[in-house]
Amino acid sequence: MRRRDLLKSSAGLAALAGLGGLGGRAFAQEMPTFTPEEGASLRLLRWVPFVAGEEEAWNANTQAFTEATGIQVQIDQESWEDVRPKAAVAANVGSGPDMVMSWFDDPFQYPDKLVDVTDLCTALGERDGGWYDGLRAYATQGDRFIAVPLCAIGNAICYRDSHMQAAGFTEFPSDTAGFLELCKAMQANGTPAGFPHGKAVGDGNNYAHWLLWSHGGMTVDENGQVVIDSPETRAAIEYAKQLYATFIPGTESWLDINNNRAFLAGEISLTANGVSLYYAAKNDPAMAEIAEDIRTTNLPIGPVGESVELHQTSTINIFQHTPYPNAAKAYVAWMFQPDNFNRWLEGASAYCCQPLRAYESNPVWSSNPIHVPYSKASASLRTNGYAGPLGPASAGAMADYVLVDMFAEAVTGQRTTDDAIANAVRRLERYYRS
Amino acid sequence: MTPTEIRAAASDSPPSRSVLRRFVESRNGLGLLFMLPAAAFLLCFLTYPLGLGVWLGFTDTTIGRPGIFIGLENYAWLLDDPVFWLAVFNTVLYTAIASVLKFGLGLWLALILNERLPFKTFFRAIVLLPWVVPTVLSALAFWWIYDSQFSIISHVLMGWGWIDAPINFLGDPGAARASVIAANVWRGIPFVAISLLAGLQTIPQSLNEAAVLDGATPWQRFTKITLPLLTPIIAVVMTFSVLFTFTDFQLIYVLTRGGPVNATHLMATLSFQRAIPGGQLGEGAAIAVAMIPFLLAAILFSFFGLQRRKWQQGGQD
Numbered sequence: 001m002r003r004r005d006l007l008k009s010s011a012g013l014a015a016l017a018g019l020g021g022l023g024g025r026a027f028a029q030e031m032p033t034f035t036p037e038e039g040a041s042l043r044l045l046r047w048v049p050f051v052a053g054e055e056e057a058w059n060a061n062t063q064a065f066t067e068a069t070g071i072q073v074q075i076d077q078e079s080w081e082d083v084r085p086k087a088a089v090a091a092n093v094g095s096g097p098d099m100v101m102s103w104f105d106d107p108f109q110y111p112d113k114l115v116d117v118t119d120l121c122t123a124l125g126e127r128d129g130g131w132y133d134g135l136r137a138y139a140t141q142g143d144r145f146i147a148v149p150l151c152a153i154g155n156a157i158c159y160r161d162s163h164m165q166a167a168g169f170t171e172f173p174s175d176t177a178g179f180l181e182l183c184k185a186m187q188a189n190g191t192p193a194g195f196p197h198g199k200a201v202g203d204g205n206n207y208a209h210w211l212l213w214s215h216g217g218m219t220v221d222e223n224g225q226v227v228i229d230s231p232e233t234r235a236a237i238e239y240a241k242q243l244y245a246t247f248i249p250g251t252e253s254w255l256d257i258n259n260n261r262a263f264l265a266g267e268i269s270l271t272a273n274g275v276s277l278y279y280a281a282k283n284d285p286a287m288a289e290i291a292e293d294i295r296t297t298n299l300p301i302g303p304v305g306e307s308v309e310l311h312q313t314s315t316i317n318i319f320q321h322t323p324y325p326n327a328a329k330a331y332v333a334w335m336f337q338p339d340n341f342n343r344w345l346e347g348a349s350a351y352c353c354q355p356l357r358a359y360e361s362n363p364v365w366s367s368n369p370i371h372v373p374y375s376k377a378s379a380s381l382r383t384n385g386y387a388g389p390l391g392p393a394s395a396g397a398m399a400d401y402v403l404v405d406m407f408a409e410a411v412t413g414q415r416t417t418d419d420a421i422a423n424a425v426r427r428l429e430r431y432y433r434s
Numbered sequence: 435m436t437p438t439e440i441r442a443a444a445s446d447s448p449p450s451r452s453v454l455r456r457f458v459e460s461r462n463g464l465g466l467l468f469m470l471p472a473a474a475f476l477l478c479f480l481t482y483p484l485g486l487g488v489w490l491g492f493t494d495t496t497i498g499r500p501g502i503f504i505g506l507e508n509y510a511w512l513l514d515d516p517v518f519w520l521a522v523f524n525t526v527l528y529t530a531i532a533s534v535l536k537f538g539l540g541l542w543l544a545l546i547l548n549e550r551l552p553f554k555t556f557f558r559a560i561v562l563l564p565w566v567v568p569t570v571l572s573a574l575a576f577w578w579i580y581d582s583q584f585s586i587i588s589h590v591l592m593g594w595g596w597i598d599a600p601i602n603f604l605g606d607p608g609a610a611r612a613s614v615i616a617a618n619v620w621r622g623i624p625f626v627a628i629s630l631l632a633g634l635q636t637i638p639q640s641l642n643e644a645a646v647l648d649g650a651t652p653w654q655r656f657t658k659i660t661l662p663l664l665t666p667i668i669a670v671v672m673t674f675s676v677l678f679t680f681t682d683f684q685l686i687y688v689l690t691r692g693g694p695v696n697a698t699h700l701m702a703t704l705s706f707q708r709a710i711p712g713g714q715l716g717e718g719a720a721i722a723v724a725m726i727p728f729l730l731a732a733i734l735f736s737f738f739g740l741q742r743r744k745w746q747q748g749g750q751d
Contacts (some may be wrong), residue, residue: 258582
């Protein structure tokens with residue numbers, strides 16, 4: 001069965017499940033109605049899709065919206081790194097797209113330029129089982145929703161089952177200590193792990209944040225005071241050093257694509273990635289053996305005692321400069337109708353994780369055991385710059401690779417642990433200066 | 435209106451108009467007028483962006499928020515920022531080594547191409563290839579060549595049994611710097627070689643023939659005739675070469691994004707990283723402005739150091 005066939009057949013199931021399970025509840029809750037303005041038309045700026053099925057489903061839902069309401073929706077795509085500057089300029093100039101599908105802390109770069117969507121989001125949350133805390137935090141300022149949480153792009157460990165078993169493990173360790181033992185054993189077997197310590201925007205930041213958070217460290221406190229110089233951070237760095245010693249050589253030069261390449265070529269047997277890694281193997285007949293052997297699981301739990309990860313997140317922001325705010329809200333409400341949203345999640349084939357708890361029952365998560373860890377992304381997600389406020393400071397610190405650099409400096413021995421932390425403190429204080 | 439009528443009308447016009455007329459008809463005035471479009475062009479597309487960049491460097495502008503004037507705060511921070519100084523060091527090292535190598539190898543290549551060779555034009559065309567291929571494409575090729583797992587170089591050397599493990603081209607700071615410099619040299623040689631070849635062909639053959647008759651060795655002919663006559667073109671070529679190298683961006687961005695641990699971050703890449711993805715436009719602009727003194731120094735050096743020798747103007751050294 002090819003992936004496409006699987007998607008087609010399970011899409012039918014999804015439609016049924018959506019109608020039966022969620023549709024019932026939808027009638028129980030009152031959704032506010034948004035009456036589109038006369039003669040409205042909309043423009044949405046979004047990131048270039050990573051999964052063709054996701055784009056197809058989104059566009060099909062949009063098409064249905066246009067047919068139902070007569071409102072034309074133009075969808076512009078930008079590569080995912082270009083969305084941030086484009087959206088920021090649109091917000092400040094007050095023209096351009098009416099809505100943007102943006103990343104991470106973008107709504108907090110221009111909170112005053114966004115339409116309040118509290119009415120819409122509150123109703124959606126009440127209807128569909130509530131928003132996940134992490135994703136809600138990316139969209140709320142005080143009690144106000146300034147954006148609509150859309151999804152988390154899940155990150156999970158991908159490993160070769162046979163290589164793990166050959167290393168003497170029958171089950172994947174769930175804690176950081178056991179994980180280190182596994183990596184040591186796998187290295188001894190010649191099937192090492194590899195996580196990027198290079199300037200990998202997605203994978204590198206995911207790994208660095210997990211290292212810090214799983215050990216209880218954090219960059220700043222609730223007031224934006226830099227608190228990274230802590231015993232927890234030291235423990236995280238010491239742990240990272242030990243893990244790094246078990247990796248395949250060269251991970252300090254890795255960019256986002258390198259771990260995928262090395263994994264698919266059989267050079268490494270364990271890394272963390274989006275579900276795309278699995279599909280790259282599955283869709284290539286030459287890699288059938290690897291695809292059969294791949295298993296996925298969540299990153300192990302550290303001393304902090306719970307599963308905490310960064311993951312990429314996306315929100316939909318409606319600009320105040322749009323002449324048609326009600327049409328925009330109607331569009332978003334349409335996309336979040338259970339049938340439509342389920343279809344979209346299906347299309348994304350586990351690449352996107354739902355922002356609302358009701359969609360945990362979407363069949364995409366039960367259709368393939370590989371997908372299961374990715375269904376927990378929204379639950380384990382912590383906001384960037386935890387526990388500090390979201391905004392230009394948190395965004396800048398991540399884009400400048402402050403954490404990635406701190407770990408890389410220490411594990412490669414370029415700086416001592418103390419110096420690496422001191423350097424991170426300096427850089428963070430600069431970003432979080434009032 | 436006939437010409438006579440125009441002249442009549444002109445003589446009747448008030449003095450102010452005749453001043454304007456005299457200005458337009460004068461040699462200098464007309465020249466000034468003709469230069470206006472060019473000046474406007476320069477002002478709009480060169481002076482304004484440059485001025486804006488310098489101004490941004492004195493503000494705390496971020497993407498999405500207009501900044502306020504903060505004086506030298508950005509520069510004070512950079513002065514104290516080890517990552518910035520590392521980038522400055524990398525940029526100077528990168529430029530110096532790459533330029534010297536490009537000059538040496540480029541001159542050598544030009545001298546060879548200037549000799550009688552079979553398929554001369556074919557070789558000259560081939561030499562230009564690295565220059566013609568878009569940088570991003572050649573950088574991607576080098577990315578594979580330097581990959582920490584799939585490098586063809588490592589593969590071949592391991593096949594020969596010379597090394598046991600793949601070379602960590604982009605992971606070790608020293609190796610990473612050498613690797614990006616090698617890629618830059620490969621890309622930059624054709625420009626130097628072809629330009630110097632053009633210079634070599636302007637040197638009259640008769641000078642060399644006369645020297646041969648006087649019993650000069652090939653080395654003497656090279657140092658006493660070729661090199662001195664080539665200096666002006668070397669000055670221009672190397673100025674451009676240094677400028678291109680100093681402001682290099684694409685190669686680094688594709689190969690390492692400045693890694694490992696900022697060991698290959700150039701000022702241009704650091705400026706971009708902080709200004710656009712990082713959103714700190716003011717600080718990014720300050721880093722870019724900090725490149726200007728280095729660039730000016732390079733230009734002044736090649737123009738006054740290489741081109742203004744007295745003997746080039748017929749005087750004594």
